[in-house]
Amino acid sequence: MAGTLAEKVWQDHVVRKGADGVPDLLYIDLHLVHEVTSPQAFEGLRLTGRTVRRPDLTLATEDHNTPTLDIDLPIADLTSRTQIDTLRNNAKEFGVRLHSLGDADQGIVHQVGPQLGLTMPGLTVVCGDSHTSTHGAFGALAFGIGTSEVEHVLATQTLPLAPFKTMAITVDGDLPPGATSKDIILAIIAKIGTGGGQGYVLEYRGEAIRRLSMEARMTICNMSIEAGARAGMIAPDQTTFDYLEGRPHAPEGADWDTAVEYWKTLRSDDDATFDAEVVLQASDLEPFITWGTNPGQGLPLSANVPVPEEIGDDNERTTAERAIEYMGLVPGTPLRDIHVDTVFIGSCTNGRIEDLRSVAKVVKGRKKADDVRVLVVPASARVRLQAEAEGLDRIFLDFGAEWRNAGCSMCLGMNPDQLKPGERAASTSNRNFEGRQGKGGRTHLVSPLVAAATAIRGTLSSLADLDLGEETDLTSFDGTPLAPLDPRLQVQV
Amino acid sequence: MEKFTTHTGVGVPLRRNNVDTDQIIPAVYLKRVTRTGFEDALFAAWRGDPSFVLNQEAYSSGSVLVAGADFGTGSSREHAVWALKDYGFKAVLAPRFADIFRGNSGKQGLLAAQVAQEDIELIWKILESEPGTEVTVDLEARTVICGDVVAQFQIDDYTRWRLMEGLDDIGLTLEHESEISDFEAQRQPWRPKTLPAKHLPAVEIEAARPVG
Known part of the structure; x- marks a missing residue:
């Protein structure tokens, strides 16, 4: 049966098919963690005597609360310092990899995943942060979750998820000089509204999207949540593979070849049906604010x-x-x-x-x-x-x-x-x-x-x-x- | 999680659309590492305004929030749900909720009931003309009663069942632990692992200093 990109990635992660209103149980490939939405989740594990099921599919970084000056000095704000220390202690106690302030791999969680080559096509990626939709630029199904769900993923590496609808957003034509992918997404949100994407996974397609670099694509998927959509996706192509190849965690050798072969199948079938469609002309766009x-x-x-x-x-x-x-x-x-x-x-x-x-x-x-x-x-x-x-x-x-x-x-x-x-x-x-x-x-x-x-x-x-x-x-x-x-x-x- | 079947309490009309989670609880309150004690942070930026609805005596003990469309948009912070619960809210009624907020509410036993815009308008009028009026939310019947208004609300069957039974999601999932293990055994080798860690060479990061 013909399927959309989002449906294909979903199908490949169903651990247990739901029925009679019970949601599907989906496997999570990559769980990103930061200091703000995780302390209560780790505390929940501690209270129930549970462990982190897959520390090797989990990565933590400090980003939301960290200072951008004097990072070699103790954090002046005591509550902030406690929160950072809590993450450090939790990472140690539960064996989770953490990139702390001052480490060369520290940074915003949605940059760290891609730059390490951990974010790749066909994955399910979650994080206790709504801008997790960023990773969808690689053709991953990536979405933000709340702290209860963070605890759920830590404990089980899965999430029960209700089905979503799909929306195709096609951006045709060429961007005029001075306009960027940010202008594309701001124009899309203005068009469909902050609630327009609720209940949907958005798939961005069309010539203008194809021509964008990976980083420009990330900007678009990043703001899917601002249109109310939990996730936004772009089918992987040569631009995606070129970005990934040689990155620290990218597959190597035969694994790389197998992966690329599979990734090339990750596109919406020509006869797939979307629940909604939106079309935009890139040539009509100008800088948007x-x-x-x-x-x-x-x-x-x-x-x-x-x-x-x-x-x-x-x-x-x-x-x-x-x-x-x-x-x-x-x-x-x-x-x-x-x-x-x-x-x-x-x-x-x-x-x-x-x-x-x-x-x-x-x-x-x-x-x-x-x-x-x-x-x-x-x-x-x-x-x-x-x-x-x-x-x-x-x-x-x-x-x-x-x-x-x-x-x-x-x-x-x-x-x-x-x-x-x-x-x-x-x-x-x-x-x-x-x-x-x-x-x-x-x-x-x-x-x-x-x-x-x-x-x-x-x-x-x-x-x-x-x-x-x-x-x-x-x-x-x-x-x-x-x-x-x-x-x-x-x-x- | 406590079981939820029906609740009756003072209704609070929040006549605004697009109340995002930054309004429900600003980021500066997210530094705490506890799961409770967020009542002071609820709508913090608006609480300084004496005319804000929660600052009016008749509504201050409210437990049913009646809001406009697209409630809970923006950030995934579950702190928004904790703040509403800590203040004493048991249910939020709105014509439309952001997906993540609705999910978070379901996990925490806060009822997010989707009520048609026309019914919300009728309930607002009653709550505004007679402050302190109580609202009854019946999860079993999926109805809201306020004065002479009786309205249906929508909630998905699974969340309704979990709320009524007071069930813990993690416990439910772990009943299928062997299926998770089976799935893991089939996982392709190209899929990434964060451990053992691979990265670019460690380079010292220079600390930026304040200017001026």
């Missing part, structure tokens, strides 16, 4: 702040009024006139090496706007090393930006990297909820290129607002061109 307090409240940068009186639906109008008030905006203002205080470049959405390269390319030899604070936070310590090997750190520092250690940082403001009340940010992260980046903080979600242009001008801007000079090749901003890896980062087993 959010103006409100949920990721679905987005518009092209050339638009104006919405005027609530013009919104017909009562609920939507009230929601817009509330958002505009919280964001301190005046209806009808051109989005380009909005001044920001902070530019945050980082997160599991856009803190990867290609993101940093594209920002560096724009800001090289320039100075940031005087009254703007610019924070650059690599997604992982390896990304930081790679950026330094390429000299990107010097470009950022000369620009006037701060070059930080790796972690989730200002994306969720659990560590000291927070917005102050009323402070406004252009952020390459994934959520613009009220207070997300600090109590009273105001967030506009943007692509790395918009972040870079905004840091230069001080107001929300795109590359089109900059005098880039003739030597800048705009077409190379789509994330595809990759510089060779630094030899220092060659694989060593």
Whole structure:
């Protein structure tokens, strides 16, 4: 029977088929763990005398709560320190591999999995973090879980899961210069809404998706949850295999050949049926930003702040009024006139090496706007090393930006990297909820290129607002061109 | 987990859509390593506003939250469910819930009942015009009763059964332990293992310092 990509991966993991409303029991290939959603799960194991069934399918890293400055000193905030210490003790007690602050493999869990070659096509991947959908870029079925489920996976390496529906999101055509995969996903969320994907696994397909690099694909899958979908997937192809080959945990020799042969079957059959379909033209896209307090409240940068009186639906109008008030905006203002205080470049959405390269390319030899604070936070310590090997750190520092250690940082403001009340940010992260980046903080979600242009001008801007000079090749901003890896980062087993 | 069959308590109208889990509990409260004691963190950013619904005497002892569509979107933090439970909520009614939040609620014995938007609007009107009105949620009959409004709610059969029996998921799964072992025995060798650890060479990471 014809099946979709998601259905095929699901079928390959059914330990026990449910019936009469009882969900299927699915096997989990890879369980990623971090300090914030795991302490109560380990405590649950301890209380019931259970163990971690498969420490060899589990990986922990410190990311949400860790500082991005002075990482060699004891963590100043005592509650934060306790939480980190708790993870360290739990990892030791239960035999789980942990990459701690200061370790070269520490970083945001959704960067660490792919860069180690642990994330691969056809896996089921879970983590107590909703942005686990990121790993779907490899053709894995990957989704966020709550702490009770973390405990369940630790104890059993399985999860009982209710069936989902499938939605195909086809992005045809070519992205125009200056638009990126972030603009694609922000446009998708604006189109289907923050609840549009509820109950679905999204599959992104079409020419524009095929042409994207792995990192650009991760940006798209990462934000599937912002459309309400637990998972987003992209069928694996040569781009996927090239990214994986030679990474530390990628299969080797005959295993590699077997794996690639299987991975090539992981695509939706031509006659597979989806429960819903959405089509977008990439050529219609332009840099997209959010103006409100949920990721679905987005518009092209050339638009104006919405005027609530013009919104017909009562609920939507009230929601817009509330958002505009919280964001301190005046209806009808051109989005380009909005001044920001902070530019945050980082997160599991856009803190990867290609993101940093594209920002560096724009800001090289320039100075940031005087009254703007610019924070650059690599997604992982390896990304930081790679950026330094390429000299990107010097470009950022000369620009006037701060070059930080790796972690989730200002994306969720659990560590000291927070917005102050009323402070406004252009952020390459994934959520613009009220207070997300600090109590009273105001967030506009943007692509790395918009972040870079905004840091230069001080107001929300795109590359089109900059005098880039003739030597800048705009077409190379789509994330595809990759510089060779630094030899220092060659694989060593 | 405590068994849930029926509950009657003061209804709290939260007339907002898209209440994400960052609103239910901001990230700064997630540093705790305990599973209880989150009541002070519930809706922390809104609790400072005297006009916020939970700050009004008539609603402060509420145990049935009546919210707008897309309740619990965003972060997977189960702390959102713990905070609602610790405050005293037994049930949340909304026209639509985020998937992860609904799942987390089911694991923790908090009833997430999906009620049609029209019925939510009727219940809001009653709760707002007569603050302190009680709402009865009957899981067996899948009905909500508030004043003269009697509405059906939706919940999947499996979650309903587990809530009514007060069953622990892990215990249920471990009854099939041998099937898990059988599955593991068939697992292909190319599938990754995190141990023994393989990685790139260890390189010292320089600590960033504050500027200015």
